[in-house]
Amino acid sequence: MKTVASFKIQYTQFLDQEGKEVQPLPAEITDTQLAEYYRDMVFCRVFDKKAVALQRTGRISTYAPLIGQEAVDVGIAHAMKRDDVFLPYYRNTGTQILRGVSLIETLLYFGGDERGTAFKETRQDFPTQINLSTQTPHAVGVAMAMKLQGEPHVAVTTVGDGACSKGDFYEAMNLAGVWGAPVLFVAMNNQWAISVPYESQTAAKTLAQKAIAAGIGSEQVDGNDVVAVYDGVGRALALIREGKGPYLIELKTYRLGDHTTADNASRYRSDKEVSEAWKRDPIARLRTYLSARSLWTKDQEEKLLTEMNQRIEAAVEQYLAIEAPRAAGMVEHLFAELPPDLEAQRKILDGM
Amino acid sequence: MKTVASFKIQYTQFLDQEGKEVQPLPAEITDTQLAEYYRDMVFCRVFDKKAVALQRTGRISTYAPLIGQEAVDVGIAHAMKRDDVFLPYYRNTGTQILRGVSLIETLLYFGGDERGTAFKETRQDFPTQINLSTQTPHAVGVAMAMKLQGEPHVAVTTVGDGACSKGDFYEAMNLAGVWGAPVLFVAMNNQWAISVPYESQTAAKTLAQKAIAAGIGSEQVDGNDVVAVYDGVGRALALIREGKGPYLIELKTYRLGDHTTADNASRYRSDKEVSEAWKRDPIARLRTYLSARSLWTKDQEEKLLTEMNQRIEAAVEQYLAIEAPRAAGMVEHLFAELPPDLEAQRKILDGM
Amino acid sequence: MSVTLVQAVTMALARAMEQDDRVLLLGQDIGVNGGVFRATDGLFKKFGDRRVLDTPISESAIIGSSIGMAAQGLRPVAEIQFMGFLYAGLDQLLSHAGRLRSRTRGRLSCPMVIRTPFGGGIRAPEHHADSLESILAHSPGIRVVIPSSPSRAYGLLLSAIQDPDPVVFMEPIRLYRGSKEPVNDDGGGLPLDTCFVLREGRDVTLVTWGNCVIEVSEAADQLEEEGISAEIIDVASISRLDMDTIFGSVERTGRCVIVHEAALTAGFGAEIAARLADEGLLSLRAPVKRVGGFDTAYPLYRLENHYLPTTHRILEACRAVLDFE
């Protein structure tokens, strides 16, 4: 027997769960940036809590909390450029907002209104994908179009650990590999797919190794360390922009909340597991680090929370004031021009 | 960065393309066995030529020649046990026949008659699959059923290099990994998927490494060395039978003929490539080896060819004498019992 | 015991698993979690992990592996979490499950069931409200069965599991917990090829299935107040379709309105109307009207009640056929 191919998967972390540096932080990340990441993570958490509360009072419907995964959302958002295209699944509301989707659009979407995905900014970004993994081939197409048109942008798509079992994910990575499409696949390994734990999802030790099937590069990063996420995603994007082909990055994190507001996670996982996971909280970790370096104070924290709550409350008020969508809208936007055979249906809807 | 997982893909060959031992042959393979493999490979080639000829004269329709891949067909057939279940794609006619599908059944199938897949022997084997990769999850189900029912058998399924790009293949491997299903995936890397060469099919250096995505074991074997195929498949089956879970084996070979009788390979690949590939012919290789060890003579060869031609001719004659299938058969076998709403259609067909 | 439709499903599954140890369940979140609608609640505990198998997110492999299990003599009952996720498994279902018996002349077969909730009206996210019965009915070798009450869910599901061929069992999402009725857990099945007449009537035949039984019944109530007697037929077995019951009814009423929530065009209502336009033509005293979902993408939930056939739209159609010359 001789060895014809060999592979290894590497893991990166900068701040451990106590907020201690396990290796020097990347030189290009300034203290100001760190504080910004911190603010943005707190923003994500505050928004998330608000969204859950809105669901509980019937103002929006099913919502997928991102609590515990703030570092992922923030790290991706900061590493991406404006003209890159983001194709997220449903648990990246934070990244979407940080990229420019408005709070009102976000609430409209979870409030069951397509106007929420008409995005006034981020015009090229895809809307939230519910149908698991199906956005991954879209990302390959977006990336290939950018490559063929000579644009130096990258398509970034996110999936959960569960979604990594689905055929589309592999077909997409394989096709991207063959085409050399500038696409970054981000696998958010939060350990659970609703009630199915990672070990029942795949026998693969890491999600990163799934890229080996497609012959593309990959690595694993601590998804609760915003520095590692920013660094890992940033390095991957740089490689891709240099034409080094597609890449898969696995972000190891944990879903601290329920799967969605329709779920009750205590049915299938222990409190103990969850409280252990809280020790790896990405926000507390960075706060500890920043506080230790006197870059963040209690006062700042309180001011920040007040500001954020105000901003979000204002958006919620505006959202609630928006009038209901027209029923006829559901056929009017189906085709560029309404085909004659749909006119009768449009009329019925218009009368509703 | 720290390494969290590492992998390697190994390659096995016993006889090189000159028919020389590159390492000692496995002890358990006797000379008698080697001669048998040789006979069987020759049989495959003779049958294959006959099938192509029958297509040319309109006696059967589209046929996928296996020329050049005889070692694969024979190695698999000999390594498998009778009660293992085989779920082949369309280019494993040789293995099917060696497992017990009759020549007449084979001809009936390529002659467009479902009676050809009613297999009197090998009752559990699946019929030839045309729809690429779709048989791989069937194999996982078959394997899982055997595991749950406590039977010590293995499901063996084959796919081409092209089919390894399809979602089903990955979903099947991943599911098998999670379930620990006793299934062997055999990837027949003959370098081409119709006109698409391996490099345009995947950026993965080997097909074997695709198993890493599912966290299951894998290796690569010289698919033109029948000893390596028998050995590799045999070792994999033994592991699986011991409960060590599913496995992927890549057999590197080459399709010397056209994709099917409807294809003309000279449109997309060079004569030079094909003549180079002939130097790796699995039959010539074993013949050289056996002749050098005086285990095979010209006389034996001639006798063998005569015998085989007679056997095949006899089957062809019987096949041609079989009367056409009844039209009504097409609805009668759809359900265990004909549902009442199909009775009217059955009657129309019965009148044809 | 009075139970909801989803509880009746659980009862039938438990009963089938007790009666026949070849029956096993597979799907996403059906184990410890008991399914996102709790249809398999308690079954993992009762039957263990060799009978109740959680799967990865692989709709194609869920159906594909069920085919393999069924061919080997097991009786898999797979859950697809929502029918909108069945598209990814359609190749396995339509190209394979439905064809294995005929392509092997009966040597191999697929006694398997795919259970899946379908339809809208519960404010669920995108892709959670699709109704694919017409697509399935067009494809050979499978049965398509849709219960519309707890007792029919119980009886039809038991028969589906016992059936020697593949059955897609579509569970009406709005009826899951809509109401309760006593269901006798006696293991009794219901036939898979007959309609159910839910209400007898003389003036108009209302044909429907699944969720829409709610609005159709409301419409019939309203008509009754106006002195019009509507017959309600629940098709239940979309495939194999029992046209005799429908023909018989329309022969008496002369008028027919078909209601389903799937998109109107090429919905299964078209097949029934087409059969009436052929063999039933002489019975028709008025045009056959269909009320369906609009021919558009199922909207996010703020508009879903406009998308779904409302009692109002059903009544309008009834009036059109009743007023016809």
Next chain:
Amino acid sequence: MSVTLVQAVTMALARAMEQDDRVLLLGQDIGVNGGVFRATDGLFKKFGDRRVLDTPISESAIIGSSIGMAAQGLRPVAEIQFMGFLYAGLDQLLSHAGRLRSRTRGRLSCPMVIRTPFGGGIRAPEHHADSLESILAHSPGIRVVIPSSPSRAYGLLLSAIQDPDPVVFMEPIRLYRGSKEPVNDDGGGLPLDTCFVLREGRDVTLVTWGNCVIEVSEAADQLEEEGISAEIIDVASISRLDMDTIFGSVERTGRCVIVHEAALTAGFGAEIAARLADEGLLSLRAPVKRVGGFDTAYPLYRLENHYLPTTHRILEACRAVLDFE
């Protein structure tokens, strides 16, 4: 120049690629090999590997990546090698391509074409003969177009490629090389929402599309010999359906036979018959008959000519409606 239907496809592709450099082709074996039916013959040489992309065996990713390309402003034309392999791509086509515009209120759209040969009759292997038009017509947001002559193939394909929304262009396999006709390579498109009247007639309306135009024309010839004048309507745009032409014809003839090779039940013929049973009822002087493929798995080729609608079966249906009291 007189060309076959498949050559007309090639001409239209070349023309579209010349006119608009956003147009690009992708699919299996479409490059150097020119497609298994030679539909892209010569295009790789002419336009190079940035306009003609061979893909791995990944139907779902072929359609999925086309969606991404289209959303970014390209105009992908994807080939699915045979329609029987489209099942694996249905999730992308039906859940995504057809819905992207409406779910983003028009912000993103999918100007893409899926070309695929469909239907049987050429002694091909299993899974090579499926006809999925009814499944597609049932699904929102896509157009379904089927040419039945070289010039219609040319004109309809050009319009399909120029259309701002997804179009499935189904190419009739038995007509690929069946006959030739002169096609003017003038870049002229044909409308995507009208039927074509292939032959005018007074006594009966024959409605069909794609491959079956062959047998329907034969049947009409035979009827003509008997002094019966049949009108032939080629639906061509299954979706968006032009019922006006069909209503107009049936108003004159009072009789209608619909012919397609897809399985009868829930085939697209049902939709047309259902529309006749509703708005067209008063025109009908006889039952609407449908002749379709049998409701069974498409058989291996020895029986395929029995499966497909024969001239004989079409004539029988015509006689039934003509003889109707």
